[in-house]
Amino acid sequence: MSTDDLRMHHRFKLGPAWRWLIAKSAAARGDVQTYVRYGPEFWQVFDHLRGAPFVSRTQDRVDHLLDVQATERIFCDPMMRLQVEARLLARLPPDAVAAACGVATQIVLDYCDVFFDILDNLEAKTWLAVHIFDPKDRPVSDLHAFVCHASYRGGPMVCEYWLAAIPHLDEECDLSTARGREIKRMQLALMLRRIEREAPKRLFEVGKRTGYLSRRQARRFSSLSDLMGKRSAQVLGKFLSAEKVALPFVQSENDSHINVGGKQQSA
Incomplete structure (x- = not known):
């Protein structure tokens, strides 16, 4: 599997923080599938989680050194995380997000590489809803999910409106x-x-x-024979109503006799 294919697969399945989740799982296990082409960003996150210094393992691994520690500080700070993610979802460019949040542009780009891989996937509305706006597991907070969704729908002005209002x-x-x-x-x-x-x-x-939410009491059957008897009566009723010449009625009186056209017959 190529690096691009791996990214598409895991991002679709795990969401924007897929690199962090995969690296965290691998670091917890203590091993990595060497035949998978994870890419340079993964290895840097993996080394950071292991507490090891950055070590070059492949030629393409040293194209850029991620500041994983700075991105993790943003991720663990609920308000800072919301400011960065909401502005990115409002489609502000990374340099504008960085200026508004008071961090370097490269830190915002690194944050996207590690925790918020969405920059080329902003039109995937269902994917964003599943992983950010209304995830199956608990979101960061209802406020976080709401402001992110409002920012995505309303753009930069709505985003800044909500971010300014949060302290109040x-x-x-x-x-x-x-x-x-x-x-x-x-x-x-x-x-x-x-x-x-x-x-x-x-x-x-x-x-x-x-067991039931409507006002009508739920049907309960005391035994299998009771269930079968009621079902037989339903089927027989449908059959008789469909006949052109139907008997006046068929009604069970007790376990041994039935009335057929007003005359009692042995069962």
Whole structure:
């Protein structure tokens, strides 16, 4: 498998942080599949996780030294991570993202290589939704997922609007002022996001506990014979209703007799 094929495969499956995840798994195992062409970025992340100095293993491994330590600091800082990722998703170029975040442009590029490999995949809306906006596992936070999604949909202006508002989201809202109403509007938008994410899980848990969610009581059968008897009655009813000349009724009275056209017959 070529380096490009490997990147496409793992990025599709694992998301933007695929290099970090693969290198972390390999470092935990203590071995690497030598026949796979991982590429220079992987080996630098792998060496960083092992605590080893950078060592050249292939000729193409030394084309650029990643500052893995600086990128990891961004990744582990929730607010800094959100600022970088939201601006990249808003389609700002890396140099503009770097200037807004107060870091070097190369650090932003290194961050994309290690943790956020999306620059050439920004049109993959479903992939972004699965791995960033609404991942199956828990996102960094509801705020992170919401702001990233809003930035992607609204562009740089919406992105900067939300990033500037984040420090004020915990403030008390005076609804008599325009600022208070705006803060409350943002709080409600985040609450709606949380409800939309959590409600299906809660309904599923309630359904498992109660067995049924509608007002109508769930059908229960005391035995297999009861189940078969009810099923036979349903089938027979459909058959009789389809006949041109149907008997007046067929009704079970007890275990030994039935009524056929008003006359009692032995079962």
